[in-house]
Amino acid sequence: MESKISFKNDYSEGAHPKILETLIQTNLVQEPGYGADSICKQAKEYIIKETGNPDSQIFFVSGGTQANLLVISHLLKPYESVIAADTGHIEVHETGAIENSGHKINLIPNREGKINIEGIQAIVNAHTDNHMVKPAMVYISQCTELGSIYSKAELMEISNCCKSNNLLLFIDGARLGTALTSSAIDLTLKDIANLADVFYIGGTKNGALLGEAIVFHNHKLSQGFDYYLKQKGALMAKGRVLGAQFLALFKDNLFYELGTHANVMAAKLASAFKKNGYSFATEPVSNQIFPIIPLSLAEKLTEKYEFYIWQKLDEQNVVIRLVSSWATKESWINQFIEDIQ
Amino acid sequence: MESKISFKNDYSEGAHPKILETLIQTNLVQEPGYGADSICKQAKEYIIKETGNPDSQIFFVSGGTQANLLVISHLLKPYESVIAADTGHIEVHETGAIENSGHKINLIPNREGKINIEGIQAIVNAHTDNHMVKPAMVYISQCTELGSIYSKAELMEISNCCKSNNLLLFIDGARLGTALTSSAIDLTLKDIANLADVFYIGGTKNGALLGEAIVFHNHKLSQGFDYYLKQKGALMAKGRVLGAQFLALFKDNLFYELGTHANVMAAKLASAFKKNGYSFATEPVSNQIFPIIPLSLAEKLTEKYEFYIWQKLDEQNVVIRLVSSWATKESWINQFIEDIQ
Amino acid sequence: MESKISFKNDYSEGAHPKILETLIQTNLVQEPGYGADSICKQAKEYIIKETGNPDSQIFFVSGGTQANLLVISHLLKPYESVIAADTGHIEVHETGAIENSGHKINLIPNREGKINIEGIQAIVNAHTDNHMVKPAMVYISQCTELGSIYSKAELMEISNCCKSNNLLLFIDGARLGTALTSSAIDLTLKDIANLADVFYIGGTKNGALLGEAIVFHNHKLSQGFDYYLKQKGALMAKGRVLGAQFLALFKDNLFYELGTHANVMAAKLASAFKKNGYSFATEPVSNQIFPIIPLSLAEKLTEKYEFYIWQKLDEQNVVIRLVSSWATKESWINQFIEDIQ
């Protein structure tokens, strides 16, 4: 069973070898603890180069749910809420982490995993007095949980809508690597940094052992976050471990290379499905694709591959989710393509 | 400045090379996420062998504050409190993490970092009605924050006191490696596992890149903890990273070797201080020692070494804290010994 | 403006005179604080007579949101959720109190303010692992927020569904007085007490100055609740004030008389609307009615009466909400009926 090839997710392997090398090279140097080390410092400098914003305040944490709950509960007052898609990761797959930190999530019905400004405005308009929470933030994921990607125009529109409604914009970038390198979208880290009040750059799903880099737009937004990290158990004693991930990812563009590889592998798969006449539940543009295939084919494929059956459409057909990553081998893709022919 | 030798703490370096090797060897095997991987499984089996208790329920988390807040708030009801020494890590160095998770800490004045059963009983007796919190747990650290170690007899006494007062006993083992290998104390992991309702085995301060292994005495105590880990942002997607630390530490007794090395280095330092006529603020038995030296000597030493001035005793004398670790080189110790002669 | 007659809600006046009398009669007797007084004791005895369950554990609190957040967060573990209608009071009108206490609300689309067992089962089935919250309670309101009332058969079905899914059933009885005295439904407090694990009897909306009586089915469910009340700031020093409300309400059936009066007044209004050919958004059975009337009529009525425009149906028609209470005078009803003719 372990010998099946897995397309279940983008965190089935350890780390890209270059990241392990960075860990090894820096391993025995004595460094200060809790993120005050020189490795974190260098990593932050590389990221700031990418954001183009010298005021960026960067904090490394170990995972996505941790990043989401820390950012949201740091920035909101107790009675303030966050607006998200009903498919948003914070709503469906974080065991109520946001509510446990004290905040309601106001939901917008998604379209291919995305929200739009009509949805935001409707929620703002419906919350009128102190018997209801006060919406104060918009949360989106880029890529979304359904593999789609907001275009630059869509992000600008959402960002403007947030500004005019006094809402903060928070972009969950667990899969930002594949979003920024998708051939379907023209978008840079600089754009993200300009449009969001706070976002994070996912390491875990793009080749790191662990780690997400939270980027606040300025120190006013991040004020006290160093205390909050420690209080919530998110400040690693050997912060250098997190720094090493992002140093390796950003000093020579590894971050983009890995995202590109994942996208190329997924695109190759998607092409094959299209060529064989299959359609998709959502248009494939990143490293998560959702082809619609006969149940019989899905069953055959599970003999050799691991993946999620996302949805049963009817007695005969299912949507499956296939996820590629930095570690996906082209030979796996080729083999899979043969198996769907 | 970076070239000074640091005795500031036991987390100044990365990981022991054998741990990095384990990471590398397992790196490209596809594994399930969130701790369901085969590496975590193996690591748990090795730990259970050490605890001697097949009912042990083990969970890996990234750091000590995280372990403390998760365990305490998982086991206590909102109005229940935890009893600790006034020098306890949860009281003084976790940015109010326990209170932020909702619980009061009832303090016992420490003696060399330890509490005793008179202190526990006094707190229990003082809490009599629903206008006060209800003490429900005792927290101790082994080694303590002042480098001392509870003897087996002391632990048994505390454990019995807890049972008779219906209190859970939680042992913070951030430095359990040096406690179990101290020449001053005869104590095994089996003893700890028998006496505590829950404890954790510190990886971070004993050679791991990160990671603490929380051990509940049985599944009743740990019920729902898998949900709670995820909700609090403590469940790593690549749980294998944590598993690899403990697999490497426990499959060939590396855990004990590293603790022993740290203790031996500290003992050598302590001997030298004694030989030179210096006394100690607390008796040196583990990898943290607290010699009392002239301020002038302390100042001289800071030119070549990093360490904390723990306390100013008077105009002339200070207590310093020196911490050794798995990574402390004997040559550093020898050089330091020369410098205090 | 103050001289308009208000049908906005059922808490526009102070207390029924008999309640004030009870306050006055008991006023200068010295009593223990914090609910240990003889007045609370008597009130509880009367309520237990009504529930028919000597194991009932009763606690008085000052208001409905307080009761809801205390009961829900007392009974749920942090990662457990409560299931409710999307029109439920806890979802829409409590400023995120439940989420602020740490818990997600799983929503069921309502039908006339009610949920059904298909909705409950669907939520239970969709929550399968530790990346999602664990549904552990069902919350319903009786009467609902749309004035409807669950029949005994419906409640039994829900109660059984809860039992078979290991869910607690909590009934918000802010308007239980009008539910139990509605001519549309045959239901007693004994039924409620048998079917719910915990419920509360609303005083505030049925003639009391303040106060809701929380009733747990047994002491196991209420264990520690006395501590929790105090911790959350809900334990009144002069608990006697709350006791006096419920003593007056239950010693001579005032509770039922007041509910009946409110229902009769609302029914009279409803009849008049029907007679004039108007229909209703939800069938009128309690003290909240939702007639559909022309906007022009609504505007005319607002010159003399206060009430909420609940919903705009189209350019010409609106749903309005009219609420009667124990204090509604028949002359007001008669006058209003004239004004809609």
Added chain:
Amino acid sequence: MESKISFKNDYSEGAHPKILETLIQTNLVQEPGYGADSICKQAKEYIIKETGNPDSQIFFVSGGTQANLLVISHLLKPYESVIAADTGHIEVHETGAIENSGHKINLIPNREGKINIEGIQAIVNAHTDNHMVKPAMVYISQCTELGSIYSKAELMEISNCCKSNNLLLFIDGARLGTALTSSAIDLTLKDIANLADVFYIGGTKNGALLGEAIVFHNHKLSQGFDYYLKQKGALMAKGRVLGAQFLALFKDNLFYELGTHANVMAAKLASAFKKNGYSFATEPVSNQIFPIIPLSLAEKLTEKYEFYIWQKLDEQNVVIRLVSSWATKESWINQFIEDIQ
């Protein structure tokens, strides 16, 4: 047993008759809910007249623990702490309400229930980095829990110390009525309002059925507090009930009359103890006195009176606490005085 005269506390009776009268007079007027009524409005105007600060933002809540937890957790960020005496009500008699709302309390050893600026400064100085909480508020009680009262000079000193350390000053005025009317101290509500950032005026212990009036120095400090009140279950539907208490207390100086009466009764008792040669644990200046008497006398007195034995000094002597109130009859005092002769 009920026929014993109680000196246990100042909340053994209901309300002063004038307060009940106000409730009765306003009872059947229809008013808006949730504190938007005309009675609350009038009450606030009277209080603002007393504070002399038109920017005062006033909110009525039902009790002291509720006021304390709401104010403290509203004003502090999660990692910020509040400084208090180790005898402070929030530390010893609120079931961990402050910690449950997320905040650590930094303790100063009290002197007769008071703190001083050396204690404040020592705590500020000891909190230096993000591994510790960040002190952000000072909490004092006026009168203190030991019956003592801060002088105007002491309050000014504390207020200045707070300002220079960027700490908010919060005064718990559960017994402010007896503090402001003590013959030992010259202090007005205006002084309190000038020196504190936020304080509350206790109704419950000074003749009201329930209710404390929280006074923020300006709207910036109170921003969002209306939402927070609702979220925490502290916003009463019939806010008028709270308004009526404070309207009655402040429209004709009843507040001061009741405080004065309590003080006079206590002073009479204190004189008698002095005349009989007894000393006090703390100097008697308000309505709580702590005479030191033989155990045998204490035992004799318990046959006719209820009061707390505060402390056992030795085998023969105890400190008792006697509390007078607005409702204490002079005849009780006279009788008690006879009984100690």
